Amino acid sequence: MSGKTALIVLAHQERTSFNYAMKEATQAALQKNGWTVLVSDLYEMKFNSVLSRDDITGSPKEPSEFKYGAEVLIAWQEGRLADDIKEEQKKVEKADLVIFQFPLYWCGMPALMKGWVERVLCIGFACSYETLYSEGPFKNKKALLSFTTGDPSSMNSPNGINGDINIILWPLQNGILNFCGFKVLEPQITFAVAHIPQEARVEILKNWEKRLKTIWDEKPIRYLPTQDFEGEAGGFLLKKEVEEARSDDKYSPTIGQHLGKALPPDSQVKADCARS
Ligand SMILES: Cc1cc2nc3c(=O)[nH]c(=O)nc-3n(C[C@H](O)[C@H](O)[C@H](O)COP(=O)(O)OP(=O)(O)OC[C@H]3O[C@@H](n4cnc5c(N)ncnc54)[C@H](O)[C@@H]3O)c2cc1C
Known part of the structure; x- marks a missing residue:
């Protein structure tokens, strides 16, 4: 029995959708394995995805020159965020694992x-210049993107017309999840979900349930630790010695820190991607 808590954040309008079926499968499988499961079904909740002054209660510090980030940081410190944001933040705090379930x-x-991310994972609560990436507030939590696509995997390959799925994933997995400190687990991608046979979808659900049995033990995707960078806020450049230590590597350290080299293949979909 795991004794851990998961939060599923779902964004799909329809209960007959495959995304909803994935959410149901996740909830049932994790509960069966002893997890406590919290759910934020964003359409069902009619979640407000629009940032505004209403995200804070009480008087703004600078009402005539309202700066959202600065005001939200103070409101978070003083417990003055809007109730719907606080509720979601409580769920994130409780969660060991956050699963985002959505259609691409x-x-x-x-x-x-995205509005949930912007409002709930606010500065102070989820990130700050002092606690970035591997030092982020959620460094003891894990997160995973589980999503469906319209297009087949071939269209999202390095020579496909959409380009490499790893590049699409970089800003989501690195820029949001890793930025807040989450250990990022391999994404669960169901390509071309509406265009594959029914039996294939049933099989995907079964395999996902199987994966969930040992999900907590999975190795996360590799990112460079914050300690590999130096400089004050606004700087944060890769240390020369780190770059030099990797000078013989065939591939770049990551998609983002590519250093003009070939990108590490499948580095956003596989925890064990090639380095050299
Ligand atoms: C605004 C917009 C932008 C988009 N952008 C992109 C993009 O950038 N890239 C891209 O690739 N795609 C894109 N798409 C396509 C989108 O990603 C797909 O339509 C979506 O992923 C399909 O997921 P779904 O859950 O809605 O599928 P659904 O169509 O709801 O479901 C697929 C099939 O699964 C079946 N199903 C439901 N439950 C079960 C179950 N329990 N067992 C077995 N089968 C089941 C359904 O009956 C259906 O036949 C976009 C779509 C929109 C609307």
Whole structure:
């Protein structure tokens, strides 16, 4: 029995969708394995995805020149965030693992889920210049993107017309999850979900349930630790000695820190991607 807590954040309008079926399968499988499962079904909740002054209660510090980030940081420190944000933050605090379940829209999360990220994972609570990436507030938590696509995997390959799925994943997995400190688990991608046979979808659900049995023990995707960078806030450049130590590597350290080299193949979909 795991004794751990998971939060599923779901963004799909329809209960007959494959995304909803994935959410149901996740919830049932984790509960069966002893997890406590919290769910944020964003459409069902009619979650407000729009940032505004209403995200803080009480008087803003600078009402005539309102700066969202600065005001939200103070509101978070003083416990003055809007109730819906606080509720979601409590769920994140409780969660050991956060699973984002969504259909890929325009190479990213649906706007509703992006709004959840923007409002809930606010500065102070989820990130700051003092606690970045591997030092992030959620460094003891894990997170995973589980999503479906319209297009087949071939279209999202290095010579496919959409380009490499790893590049699409970099800003989501590195820029959001890793930025807040989450250990990022391999994404669960169901390509071309509406265009594959029914039996294939049933099999995907079964395999996902199987994966969930040992999900907590999975190795996370590799990113460079914060200690590999130096400089004050606004700097943060890769240390020369780290770059030099990797000078013989065939591939770049990551997709983002490519140093003009070949990108490490499948580094955003596999925890054990090639380095040299
Ligand atoms: C605004 C927008 C932008 C988009 N951008 C992109 C993009 O950038 N890249 C891209 O690739 N795609 C894109 N798409 C396509 C989108 O990603 C797919 O439509 C979506 O992933 C399909 O997922 P779904 O859950 O809605 O599938 P559904 O169509 O709801 O389901 C697929 C099939 O699964 C079946 N099903 C449901 N439950 C079960 C179950 N329990 N067992 C077995 N089968 C089941 C359903 O009956 C259906 O036949 C975009 C779509 C929109 C609307």
